[in-house]
Amino acid sequence: MSAENEGDPRHLDTLDRDLARFSNLELATNYVSRPLIGTGIALLFVMVAGIVAAIVFGEANNSFIVIMAACLGAYMALNIGANDVANNMGPAVGANALTMGGAIAIAVVFESAGALIAGGDVVSTIAKGIIAPESMGDAATFIWAMMSALLAAAFWVNIATWVGAPVSTTHSVVGGVMGAGIAAAGFAAVDWTTMSAIAASWIISPLMGGLIAAGFLWVIESQIIHKDDKIAAARKWVPILVGIMAGTFATYLALKGIKKIVKIDLQTALIAGAVIGGLFWAMMVPVIRKQSEGLENRNKSLKVLFGIPLVVSAALLSFAHGANDVANAVGPLAAIVQAAQSGDFLSAFSIPLWVMAIGALGISFGLFLFGPKLIRMVGSQITKLNPMRAYCVALSAAITVIVASWLGLPVSSTHIAVGGVFGVGFFREWDAERRIKNARLKMPDRTIYAPEERKRRKLVRRSHFLTIIAAWVITVPAAAALSGGVFFISTLLR
Structure with a gap:
């Protein structure tokens, strides 16, 4: 370009447009590369x-088998962090009690603490007795079955x-173990x-969680x-809650979170819970009274009083989740390690510290890299949550797990938490419909909402509801079919 054209305003405009295009291209490249960065860190x-x-x-x-199993255990832990942890943090984020960054930071700390401090108790049979290990025949078959399940x-x-x-x-691990067991030794x-x-x-846990939350x-x-x-009522009821x-x-936590440290029966745990609950009620009465001073008599003020309890409950749920569900990632891996080391796959096995660390760190990385998508889904895309609803x-999640433990029912924390979100949403729909009917009885000549408008104003997104229910129903058979297929392929390659 000639020197005399460099000062031409048209040239400057062209340069600005080119720079703008380059800037847009750079932004687009960064946006597209984000998933690649997350995938790269995960790999x-x-x-x-x-x-x-x-x-x-x-x-x-x-050793090669154990290395492969460790990689698969890490992959499973990443996926648990990306999917399962959203159930604990989603409601708090959806209610705006926590930012996404704050939720991830709290979950990373408490999930890891729960896994490393209170996780990894001795397991007598893999995946809660889904298959009989003796039916595997030999250690090699058992190892490949667990690899397929993982x-x-x-x-x-x-x-x-x-x-x-x-x-x-x-349920994914259960399905995987079942499918590999059937492929290896038949339905028996x-x-x-x-x-x-x-x-x-599948039916009991979400219904129980939903009803208790509602x-x-x-x-x-x-x-x-x-x-x-409202403020006077809150001063009475918030300390109770x-x-x-x-x-x-x-x-x-006495039943599920610290069983590695000390064994506590249900009756002792309930007594301890009642005592601690009473102490916290007594402590919170003056705290809530002081916190509520000067608050306006409206719903927005109530959100302030529920904010901190909601954050604390989310942190405790993460601790308990890490203590229990990390075994989903590393339980089969620990079984493979023991079978590979000693050839023993029939007796109880413990989870080594390095295996537990893989599970804890994997859950944290998975949450940080891929968790926000499911956190948003659970927290804001099923139904609108505020601190009270969250x-x-x-x-309800904690109460349902305790009741299920007392009844001896194997329940899923995912089903309970998401069932609680559904329960809150459907209760809001029922309550709104009830109020419309009452208003119509008081003012029969006034049109509240047309029937078509009421259908449109549903407070639970039906598309998400149906998608999630369908995914729950097919989880075990889908994981079983995949695991059986992988095990069959492994037999051909060995």
Whole structure:
């Protein structure tokens, strides 16, 4: 370009447009590359897990098998973090009690703490007795069956996360173990009584979670929100609800969260929970009274009083989740490690610290890299949540697990939490319809909403509801079919 054209305003305009195009291209490139960066970090973590397994095992026999299993365990842990943890943090984020960054930070800390401090208790049979290990015949068959189950479960959870469906990682592992067991030893290898109980939990756990969440929301609305003096009602009821939360979580953690440290029976846990709940109620009475001073008599003020209890409940749920569900990622891996080391696959096995660390770190990485999608789904895309509604979901999750433990039902934390969100949403629909009918009785000549408008104003998104229910129903058979296929292919390659 000639020198005399450099000062031409048209040239400057062209240069600005070119720079703008370049800037837009750079932004677009960064946007497109974000998923690639997350995938790259995830692959790096999987490779590091394999390297750690290689260092621990060295030149031992079957070291290659253990390295492969460690990589699959890391892959499964990443998917648990991307999918399962959203159930604990989604309601708090959807209610704007936590930012996405704050939710991820809290979950990373408490999930890891739960896994490393209270996780990894001795397991007598793989996947809660889904298959009889003796039916496998030899250690090599057992190892490949567990490898198939781990890969199939992780892949299924990965697919579910991609389509935006929160599914049960517990049921994915159960399905994977069942499918591999059938492929290896036939249908007789499966404990169908246990499988029937799990199938029943598909219905029982979300219904129980939904009903309990709706019940607490009914209490909050009838005793606080719809009272003339909302602040006075809140001063009475919020300490009671916080006391129930504290007692519930104390019982929950005593039963599920610290069983590696000390064994506590249900009766002792309930007594301890009642005592702790009473103490927290007494402590919260003056706190809520002081916090409520100067607040206006409206619903927005109530959100302030529920904010901190909601954040604390989300953190405690994450701790308990890490203590329990990390075994979904590393339970089969620990079984493979023991079988590869000693050839023993019939007796109980414990989870080594390095295996537990892979699970804990994998869950944290998976949440950080891929978790926001499901957090948004659970927190804001099923139904609109505020701190009161989200608090009901968190409280129902803990109570449902305790009741299920007492009844001996194998339940899914995913089904319970999402069922709680559905319960809150459908209760809001029922309550809105009830109010419209009451208003029509009082003012029969006034049109509240036309029937078509009422259909449009549904408070639970039916498309998400149907997608999630469908994903729940097919999780076990889909994981089983994938696992059986992988095991069959492995037999051809060996």
